[in-house]
Amino acid sequence: MSLITLTTDFGTKDHFVGAVKGAIYSELPDAKIVDITHHISPFSITETAYILKNTYKSFPKGTIHIIGVDSELSIENKHIALILDEHYFICPDNGLISMIASEVNPTRIFEINIHDRIESSFPVLDIFVKVATHIARGGSLSVIGKEIQSYKKTIEIQPKVNQAQTIISGGVIYIDNYGNVITNISKKIFNEIGKGRDFKITARRYTFDKILNKYNEIVNFDSNDIRQFDGNKLALFNSAGFIEIAIYRSNLKTVGGASSLLGLDYRDTVTVEFFNELKPEFTTLN
Template identity: 55%
Template sequence: MAIITLTTDFGHKDHFVGAIKGTILNNLPEVSIVDISHAISPFNIQECAYILKNAYRSFPIGTVHVVGVDSELSPENQHIVVLVDGHYFISANNGVISLITSEIKPEKVMEVNIPNLNSASFPVLDVFVQVACHIARGGKLEVIGKPFDALKELKEFEPRITNDGKTIIGNVIYIDNYGNVITNIQRSLFEAYRNGRDFEVIARTNKIKTIHNSYNGIINYNLEKGQRKGPGDALALFNSVSYLELAIYKSDQNTVGGASTLLGLNYRDTVTINFL
């Protein structure tokens, strides 16, 4: 059975997601439609890229991924299809695929070129859905597009190495439902420059000198409960997809706040690692 996933910033209040799903089912009644997320912050390409990169690998090879963020067609925002890592991504050329293609070379990149197709105000429905259904039926990319070689990248969010390799300067790229702060510093980069040295993670006025592998890694179970770190304490860890994350242990974003509010960190803010 063909699988089509949806990742958008449409939310659930309006008719957009329902119209997309209905149109897909009218074309392919047997298709399986999976929502990755419709809660991407409006026009937030980096947030969309992070979620998409870390979700798509869980799907079977051949899955078609429709990406509806900043999808309006323009001379600088072409509609494209990218075949990479055995998956098809239908998106605007806004950099959203670059977190994937920076690590894995695309097999094909095509610019969508379907004559007499109206894509004015709702391109995800009018264009992306048509392309997705064509691919899900087994159609060739060459039928709906032409080769394209100007894939955009999100270079502004690459970590920087300074101070002769003693400092990594990263940025906040995502804040999750718990208020945990995810940076663009990956474990592989950290290990490549650490060379066994001690370090400190600096986020505004906060300094953390240990990076854990789990959230409860902050707890020293050999200590009496009253002497342990625990709920409300800040910690750093490499999360399940190997990005450096800052969290407040067992905090609630909706009550006392999470790492983003308690540490004063927002999207694009700087997080630094100094090797000592």
């Protein structure tokens, strides 16, 4: 049985997702289709990369991932199929793969060239499905295109470090269903640059000098009323290993989320500043 995942910005109101699934089943009646999400913000490759980077490894090797975000064919936005970490990805060559493949390089990459045989204004339905079902039947990638050695690179998901190794400059790459704000600053780079030093995280006018590992670490469970901690802001390393700014037990309909309450949005700057020894306000002059 073939396992095919779908990640798109189509939403679920219109017919697009249903049409893609119907086309897959027409080609492979025994296919297993898994929706990763169809609610990517329109054309957001950074959001797509974050979700897929933290999802695909949960699927078995050999899974085929169709990615329908910013997928219209153009000279600047070609279509590719590739093998990465023993998974297949079918997607536009718009920089998405360089974000997913920041730690693992693709094994083989092919530029899809079956467009001259299939005229389409809906490439996910007409092109990507054909490629996915071809792979699922055991077909070779060389049949659907020519092998290439490179793909479009983007460093948008990568934070910057200053020359003195004291400041990591990152930004917001994703806002989740709770309004929590995910940055592109990973625990790995935080530890590599920080080396245990004191630090200050700055996001707009808000600062944090502690990073939690769980949301409820902010709660004093000896308190008579633990509900008093609801709505408090915090920073933590989330399950994907990135610094996240959150509101404890946020509810977008009542308390609100970190994005709305702190005024943080996609691409807003978030920095981490490290101090060599003591924080400046505690140093003394001789």
